[in-house]
Amino acid sequence: MSASTAVLKSEARLFSREPGSLFWIIAFPSVLLAILGLIPTFRTADPSLDGLRVIDLYVPIVVLLAIVMAGVQAMPPVLTGYRELGILRRMSTTPVRPVSLLTAQIVLHGAAAVCSAVIAMAVGRLVYGVTLPGQLFGYALALVLAALAALAAGATIAALSRTTKISTAIGSAVLFPSMFTLGVWLPVQAMPDALQRVVLLTPFGAASQALNEAAAGDWPSWSHLGVTALWIVVLVGAAARWFRWE
Amino acid sequence: MAIIEVNGLRKAYGGRPAVDGVSFAVEEGEIFGILGPNGAGKTTTVECVEGLRVPDSGTVTVAGLHPVSDHAQLTRILGAQLQESDLQAKLTVREALELYSAFYPKPADWGSLAERLGLTDRLTARFGKLSGGQKQRLFIALALIGNPRIVVLDELTTGLDPRARRDTWKLIEDVRASGVTVLLVTHFMEEAQHLCDRVAVINAGRVAALDTPAGLISRTASSTVIAFTPSRPLDDADLAALPAATSVELKDDRVVVNGTDATVNAVIALLARRQITAERLRVTDATLDDAFLDLTTDNGATPSEPVAHRAADLTEQEA
Numbered sequence: 001m002s003a004s005t006a007v008l009k010s011e012a013r014l015f016s017r018e019p020g021s022l023f024w025i026i027a028f029p030s031v032l033l034a035i036l037g038l039i040p041t042f043r044t045a046d047p048s049l050d051g052l053r054v055i056d057l058y059v060p061i062v063v064l065l066a067i068v069m070a071g072v073q074a075m076p077p078v079l080t081g082y083r084e085l086g087i088l089r090r091m092s093t094t095p096v097r098p099v100s101l102l103t104a105q106i107v108l109h110g111a112a113a114v115c116s117a118v119i120a121m122a123v124g125r126l127v128y129g130v131t132l133p134g135q136l137f138g139y140a141l142a143l144v145l146a147a148l149a150a151l152a153a154g155a156t157i158a159a160l161s162r163t164t165k166i167s168t169a170i171g172s173a174v175l176f177p178s179m180f181t182l183g184v185w186l187p188v189q190a191m192p193d194a195l196q197r198v199v200l201l202t203p204f205g206a207a208s209q210a211l212n213e214a215a216a217g218d219w220p221s222w223s224h225l226g227v228t229a230l231w232i233v234v235l236v237g238a239a240a241r242w243f244r245w246e
Numbered sequence: 247m248a249i250i251e252v253n254g255l256r257k258a259y260g261g262r263p264a265v266d267g268v269s270f271a272v273e274e275g276e277i278f279g280i281l282g283p284n285g286a287g288k289t290t291t292v293e294c295v296e297g298l299r300v301p302d303s304g305t306v307t308v309a310g311l312h313p314v315s316d317h318a319q320l321t322r323i324l325g326a327q328l329q330e331s332d333l334q335a336k337l338t339v340r341e342a343l344e345l346y347s348a349f350y351p352k353p354a355d356w357g358s359l360a361e362r363l364g365l366t367d368r369l370t371a372r373f374g375k376l377s378g379g380q381k382q383r384l385f386i387a388l389a390l391i392g393n394p395r396i397v398v399l400d401e402l403t404t405g406l407d408p409r410a411r412r413d414t415w416k417l418i419e420d421v422r423a424s425g426v427t428v429l430l431v432t433h434f435m436e437e438a439q440h441l442c443d444r445v446a447v448i449n450a451g452r453v454a455a456l457d458t459p460a461g462l463i464s465r466t467a468s469s470t471v472i473a474f475t476p477s478r479p480l481d482d483a484d485l486a487a488l489p490a491a492t493s494v495e496l497k498d499d500r501v502v503v504n505g506t507d508a509t510v511n512a513v514i515a516l517l518a519r520r521q522i523t524a525e526r527l528r529v530t531d532a533t534l535d536d537a538f539l540d541l542t543t544d545n546g547a548t549p550s551e552p553v554a555h556r557a558a559d560l561t562e563q564e565a
Contacts, residue, residue, distance in 0.1 A: 006349070007345070010345045013341070014336050017336045018336075085333075086328065086331030087331070087332060087334060089298065090328055093298070093321060093328065094321055095318065095349050095350060
């Protein structure tokens with residue numbers, strides 16, 4: 001077994017021992033979807049939403065919620081803690097580079113987010129009869145871009161925070177506006193025009209709209225995908241620029 | 247041949263020098279101690295040896311490798327136990343040992359290492375649940391797990407109870423017996439005296455002395471202490487005439503003389519001559535503690551100044 005595989009395996013085992021992270025990333029989005037679907041009016045077609053039901057709009061929203069929970073809320077304190085506790089430092093005295101530890105965590109949080117997205121879509125389909133995305137490949141692309149943006153945002157938060165406490169605080173501070181822009185309280189399609197124009201410039205607002213387009217069977221517009229992609233570049237750059245190994 | 251060579255090492259943090267011109271060489275197979283008060287620059291020095299810090303100036307060579315630019319190669323032959331470095335709280339002892347074994351091409355058998363360090367019954371315990379001493383023993387195991395040629399131990403026995411400390415010393419001696427070079431940072435004199443072949447005393451970022459523990463002790467102003475209660479008072483003049491005595495104190499009716507072996511003989515001769523019996527006569531060797539305090543304590547009102555001068559003198563002599 002190669003050293004990086006051993007690190008990934010070990011980190012996966014540790015990840016499975018974090019019930020808090022597992023709940024917020026994997027269970028919470030689907031639970032939220034299930035609860036929203038209990039509201040009868042959310043299950044009736046609404047002419048003002050092009051004949052869609054509210055629950056149809058909420059599947060992409062909880063999918064993004066899973067991604068944001070993983071990247072912005074759960075991951076930054078882990079990465080900061082690894083630096084703060086000297087775990088990265090200890091690893092840098094071994095033949096394995098400490099970056100493999102960070103990579104393992106990023107991969108695992110990304111994987112958990114994608115699993116959660118799939119579960120949420122399954123719940124939507126099986127429980128509330130939400131049709132699967134018409135443009136599956138475009139949907140997957142938007143999903144991957146959103147996940148990368150969330151992980152990059154999380155890495156930037158970890159880079160900027162000196163302690164685990166600070167990164168938890170910044171993570172929560174970033175989480176709420178992210179939840180707003182991706183449409184948890186008000187789906188992006190239902191937002192007033194002026195607000196929508198601004199939200200579509202944010203990474204998750206744009207991703208949300210891209211997912212909606214793909215869900216409806218269209219190829220997501222390049223401008224939305226482009227906004228999210230640009231955020232990825234900026235956030236990865238920021239994380240790389242400010243990350244400190246100790 | 248020296249396996250670790252440090253020459254004119256300097257490292258400052260925010261303009262304050264932490265290490266200010268440290269030089270020493272560690273021979274292959276020896277246990278070399280770095281001793282010094284808190285904040286003397288010991289940890290910074292070994293961190294430069296481990297390649298965790300880049301020196302401002304000076305050179306460090308470990309087995310012919312440059313610790314920073316040849317870091318990947320260095321990590322295969324150098325094991326390190328760091329100060330203030332934890333593991334993931336939910337990682338168990340066994341998982342940590344297995345994980346770190348997987349990092350090395352030819353790891354030591356972690357099972358026997360765990361046994362030697364008394365960790366066998368804690369293998370399923372999570373790191374966060376371990377006591378301070380158990381954590382420390384796990385760190386020592388991780389430093390040795392790659393079968394290193396050189397092992398750097400920073401504050402080896404901090405947090406260990408006396409029994410565990412003795413066991414750890416024995417382990418380190420065995421490790422050395424198998425040909426491994428040990429660089430040991432400590433502020434615990436007994437440990438240095440017990441384990442080290444040679445010791446560098448670092449004070450205020452400089453090497454204040456470098457010698458065997460015995461050499462350091464004999465170098466102190468008062469390497470032997472003679473204490474006794476004379477059956478009748480001694481003449482001040484007689485006491486003042488004692489050879490090589492650095493101090494004579496009278497506490498109540500007890501006389502305490504600091505000096506050397508020559509002083510001991512002179513005291514005995516004096517007592518015989520005056521036909522005085524010495525009650526509760528004690529002759530004790532100074533310990534490394536005394537030597538350490540001598541080398542690192544500042545005399546006089548200006549702190550650091552006299553020490554800095556003396557340290558500079560010593561470094562010149564050594565160079």
